Amino acid sequence: MKPLNISPLYLDIREGIKSRPGRFGLSLFAMTIGMAVLTALIALLLGLEARSQQLSEELGTNVIAILPKPSNHKQPLKPSHAHLLRANYPGARVSAVRRSRAHTPGTDRSLVVIASESELVNIRQWKMIKGRFFDELDIQLRKRHVVVTEALHKSWRWDVGATILLRNTPFLIIGVVSSDDSALAGEYGDSRLTTGEQAVFVPLTVESHWDDQVVSEASIDALYMRPANNMAAEEILPGLKNLLSQPGMDLQNLSWIIPATLIENVKQMQTTIGLTVGAIAILCLILGGTTLTSLLVANVRDRISEIGLRRALGATEMDIAILFIAEGCVATVAAGILGPLFVHLVLVQKIGILSRLPLELGAHTVFLPLLFSVLLGILFSFWPAISAARISPAEALRSE
């Protein structure tokens, strides 16, 4: 028969907890709040990290977007600026973009119409689901070709080869594109960079008499550029700014957006959240931890004769230290389970308070707090455990 300990450690721990249930409960409560805040913090920071990656991917790798600032009404971008960029950065892909809305007869909806050049699909690195994007010939011949989003293809059953009407003007569908930009449309992105699900793409040169509003052909809403392969967007950005702000251009009031800009915005938010929520988590954990330490110190003081008894029965210093560290870890590990459970099941699933935040919940928000709780348990119970272990058995029994 396998030898076993008659009185396992868990029985000893249970008695330790029973001897001071109130203080144990208080410590557990504070630690649980701390662990819940910590779990939310981890989920939020990782969620923002994922969101920044998503934003970068949706804008497109190494892409530069140039847009007038919302307050800038006097200095519109023009198609000629796209030609200027092409001329100064050989090998770069450039596309001017103009946005408008058009009513589609037979429906009560109006669509976002993105008029662009042929390179837009390559710059934004969108994936063609069916057919093709319009090419240079379509641009030059002012073909009434249209590329629809995957959402329109699925919901309205618009397919390649079909003809649609944009304010009574027929357009031939030549392709279906996947242009997911849900993150860019969110609060951490920039809605000016989005197309939306209800959008169609037409050649920039096509007359816009199908538009609901009068659109000036001379102006555009944005310029997108992707430098040649050997150049990074960050590197050429200063030169680009100089180019478009030289005398006669009158283009000082522009937004320059590159993936790093979007990521930087999210990083700033991560830092702010990390500092504020992190401080709350640390305060709660320190409160819980010090309560735990004082609980264990009181336990050691109250249980000196028990420590003496254990030493008399053959317990080593290590056995005594392990006992008190284990008692401390029980409180922190329980908090390490309850805290994440509270966030996952109550705050997110049941009440939904946090469901609007970009939380990344998963194994990491379960196991990281758990691991952290073990470390905290060892940290906060170490000193009482060592002081208990160092009590001489003779002295402990004398206190009896």
Add this chain to the structure above:
Amino acid sequence: MIPAPKTAPILEFKNVSKAYSNGDSTQKVLHGVNLSVYPGDFCAITGPSGSGKSTFLNLCALLDEPSAGEIFFNDQATSGLTESALSMLRKKNVGMVFQQYCLLPYRSVLENVLFRFRYLEVDKAEALRMAKYALAKVGMSSFLDKPTHLLSGGEMQRVGIARAIALKPRLLVADEPTGNLDSSAAKQVMRCLNDLGQQEDIAILLVTHNESLLDYASRHLRCKDGNLIEHETA
């Protein structure tokens, strides 16, 4: 009368001294104690408070180390042994009985006796058998599942004795085991210890203030000014 040695001593003190240092001053508690304790000996130790009885008992139980001299346990010198080796020697060979019983309040009588095996790897069934045997020896077989806080003082002390003898120690050390008991319960406990010493061949060292209990002992050691003087028993 000092009984003739039956076998080799289980415990031997050779010129053992113990002093405690308190900052700059040193307080000598025991001076050059020489003593041999044999299996079956029932030694009663008396003496005024502060005479070094408890210090002597802690040295006997290997809970403390002498400042000078040598303690032999079962012919083995204990100086220089590591903490874990001393701990092993203690847990296998020494049983202790305390004035305040030192029982675990949330556990039953049987669980308290089983606690004797807490720091040993032992077969559970064997431990149960030994614990029940020890409880039978002290007349507590009918209290196995009773919580210890419901017991009388005498009963609690008998559970403490059962815990101490459950592993069949070679030496039983009792520090004023009757100090909290009325005379009837004290006599019951002393009879119990006496029987155990004779039947199980255990050497017993007992500290007491109660001179009337000396009749149960086979040897009487008087502690005075740090010296241990052997008196003849009646």
